[in-house]
Each structure stands twice: as C-alpha cells, then as structure tokens.
Amino acid sequence: MVLNYIWIAFFIIAFVIALIKLIFFGDTQVFSEIMNSTFSSSKTAFDISLGLTGVLSLWLGIMKIGENGGLIATLSRWLSPVFCKLFPDIPKGHPATGAIFMNIAANMLGLDNAATPMGLKAMKELQELNSNKDTASNPMIMFLVLNTSGLTLIPISIMVYRAQLGAAQPTDVFIPIMIATFFSTLAGTIAVSLYQRINLLNKTMLVFLGAISTFIGGIIYLFSTMQREQIDLYSTLSANIFLFLVIICFITAGIRKKINVYESFVEGAKEGFGTAVRIIPYLIAILVGIAVFRASGAMDLIIKGIEYLVKICGLDTSFVGGLPTALMKPLSGSGARGLMVDAMKTYGADSFVGRLSCIFQGSTDTTFYILAVYFGSVGVRKTRHAVVCGLIADLAGVIAAILVCYLFFYK
Numbered sequence: 001m002v003l004n005y006i007w008i009a010f011f012i013i014a015f016v017i018a019l020i021k022l023i024f025f026g027d028t029q030v031f032s033e034i035m036n037s038t039f040s041s042s043k044t045a046f047d048i049s050l051g052l053t054g055v056l057s058l059w060l061g062i063m064k065i066g067e068n069g070g071l072i073a074t075l076s077r078w079l080s081p082v083f084c085k086l087f088p089d090i091p092k093g094h095p096a097t098g099a100i101f102m103n104i105a106a107n108m109l110g111l112d113n114a115a116t117p118m119g120l121k122a123m124k125e126l127q128e129l130n131s132n133k134d135t136a137s138n139p140m141i142m143f144l145v146l147n148t149s150g151l152t153l154i155p156i157s158i159m160v161y162r163a164q165l166g167a168a169q170p171t172d173v174f175i176p177i178m179i180a181t182f183f184s185t186l187a188g189t190i191a192v193s194l195y196q197r198i199n200l201l202n203k204t205m206l207v208f209l210g211a212i213s214t215f216i217g218g219i220i221y222l223f224s225t226m227q228r229e230q231i232d233l234y235s236t237l238s239a240n241i242f243l244f245l246v247i248i249c250f251i252t253a254g255i256r257k258k259i260n261v262y263e264s265f266v267e268g269a270k271e272g273f274g275t276a277v278r279i280i281p282y283l284i285a286i287l288v289g290i291a292v293f294r295a296s297g298a299m300d301l302i303i304k305g306i307e308y309l310v311k312i313c314g315l316d317t318s319f320v321g322g323l324p325t326a327l328m329k330p331l332s333g334s335g336a337r338g339l340m341v342d343a344m345k346t347y348g349a350d351s352f353v354g355r356l357s358c359i360f361q362g363s364t365d366t367t368f369y370i371l372a373v374y375f376g377s378v379g380v381r382k383t384r385h386a387v388v389c390g391l392i393a394d395l396a397g398v399i400a401a402i403l404v405c406y407l408f409f410y411k
Helices: 002-025 030-068 071-086 095-108 112-129 138-148 156-164 170-196 203-224 228-256 261-295 298-312 318-328 333-347 352-363 367-378 386-409
Strands: none
Touching: 002 030, 002 261, 002 298, 030 071, 030 095, 030 112, 030 228, 030 261, 071 095, 071 203, 071 228, 095 112, 095 138, 095 228, 112 138, 112 261, 112 367, 138 170, 138 367, 138 386, 156 170, 156 333, 156 352, 170 203, 170 352, 170 386, 228 261, 261 298, 261 367, 298 318, 318 333, 318 352, 318 386, 333 352, 352 386, 367 386
8 A cells, every 4th residue: 555655656756846947947858858758768678587587497496305305394484483583473384484484595695696586486385374464474574574674794885886986995885775675674673563563572583682782793804804805705605606506405304305306496487487577567666656757847846855955954965965865765776876876976985975875785675666566476566564664774774874974984
C-alpha cells in the first residue's frame, strides 16, 4: 500500500513541476524528457531482469544442492540461537534461515550478483510460512530491512571507481563506509524490533552484537594498516575465495548425502527463469516512477530547498553537494552510482563532496528497488512497516556518513 502511494506521488509531483516549467519558464522540452525517460527506464528494467536470469539460475541451482544435501539445514541449526531472537516466527531449522544467512554474507562481501538470488530464495521460503500471502510477514520485513540497510564490509566497486577517477588514495573511504553502514544496519534492526516488539536486550543478542562489533572493529584495524594495493588485493581475493568455497561446500555436501548433484542443480536452476520473469512488472513500475521523478527536475528542487534551509540554520553547506547520491540511493542503485561518479568528476575524487558521495553510496542500499523486487517475486502487495523501517535505516546511514566524512576529511 505504501509503495502504491509513493508510486502515484512520483507521477503527480513530476506532472506538476513539468507543468510549471512549461507555463512559467517556457521549457518545451520537459515533457519530452519525461516521456523519453519512461521508455529508457522500461528497457533498463527488462534488461536487468534478463541479465538476472542466468545468475538466478546459477545460484538457485547451487542453493537447491545445498538444500537437498542438508547444508542449509545445518546452517539453520547453527544460527538458530540468534535468528530465533531476530526472527521469532521462523521455526527452528527452517531452510529460510540458511538462505537468509547466505544472502547477508554475500551482501557483506559486496557480492551483489550472488546476494540477489539468495535473497529471492529466502523470500520464497518465508512466503511459504506466511499465512496472509499478499501481506508482508514480520520475518519478511526484518529480512528486507537488513538488506536495505546495506551492511557491507568490502566496498570494492566504489574503490575501483575512485581509482579510475584519479583519487590519490582510492581506499581512504573504506573505513568511513564501514562505520556508516554499520550504524545504518543497527538503526534498521532496532526500528523493526520496536515495531515488532522484539527484545534485543537479552544475553544472546548482546553477545552476538558485541561479537559483530568486535569483528568489524578488527577488520577496520587490519585494513587501516595496509597499503592501497594490499587492500584492493586482499578484499577482492577474500570475496572471490568465499564465493567459490560456497559452491564447493554445497557440492561436497551433496556428494556426502549421495544425491544426484547435477539433477538437483537443474531443478533449482529452473526456478531462476520463472523468478526473473515474475519480477519484470514490478521492476518496470518502480524504475519508471523514479525516472519520471528525476526527469521532471524534482530531485534538483529538493536539493536546492535543503541547501536553503541549511543556510538559514547557519550550518555548513559543504555536504549538500553530495546529497543527490544520498537521495537517489533508496530509489535507484545505478542512478546513485551515476550521481556519485558525476560528483567526483565535478568536484574531484579527493574533494569533500566526492568522498562524501562515495560514503553515501556505500552506507545504504536501494530500498525501493529491493522492496519492489523481493516482495514482487512472491506477490506481496501490502508492505506494512517495511518502507518506514527501511527509510529509518537509510536516514541513519546518511547522517552517519555526513558526520564520519566531516570527521575524516573536512579541512
């Protein structure tokens, strides 16, 4: 229901702004730009879905091997003490737990192509437990918000962009991004827990959160002692090793169980095509709405309004130049990436705004895209508090990114 209102708002706001531009400023191109954006974004949505087909088939096939081989069930048992607290409605040892873990692990290592099919698999498992099929369940919302908060340990793609655009130290945003995305995830988890009345102040969760914080602190310290070339090497190597180990472990588990590994893979891969087809309408809807909103100039007006308000409050406006990336990130990952690159080209890769745009890009994920794709894949229409909690996580990530950037890079 919330997505319905947001989608309608995109079009109404775009139409009003375009009409004002035409009548009062004589901009005869604005409606052409809006219509062109609808065609291009529709094509982009289809291309994304088509491109996902192969990846989905691969990883859903691998997941099916793990499921038939018993590895998913084993992961579920290991994680049950923590997941029972975060997802109290999921039965102990349910396959959804293993799929959720694999999705989160892939996201933390920046393995987007692997994370999406694992996430869709987890959503399918959660839908089987859902008694009201068109309404998001509590576990679905917690899982979605953990995704949209964008917890990432190795933002390799951002560092690559910085290197390509001439940054003296492309990896200097690594620690700020990790700090910002950690607070984003923490805020999202707390927000969902308050909505769902989940008690996080228990021994199991405190030990788990303490361990995660210690682990992230150790990773931050380790990489802070390395040179740029070492960070690039080890971050990429660790991600690829993890990915290949997942495949090997799942196949090994299948062999030990004496299942037909090849047939299991094919069985799971068949689901990939159907899933890719199902998400096309939802993806087209959300991307067209975002494209119309951007093409009308609404995003530019929002940025100028924020800058004006910041000036009135007597605050420093240095961060405003990076806000387009922050505002676009919940709507479109590729759009935010383009704005990040544009900011580095305009202001310089090593400028305050250039670095802040990179931290914004890495601190959260594409909230509305994830909601549309994941919920759309299982036919959920009523999102309940998923959007609100996802946006709370986004806001926490944006605030943390601004504060961290001032701490590390403001002169």
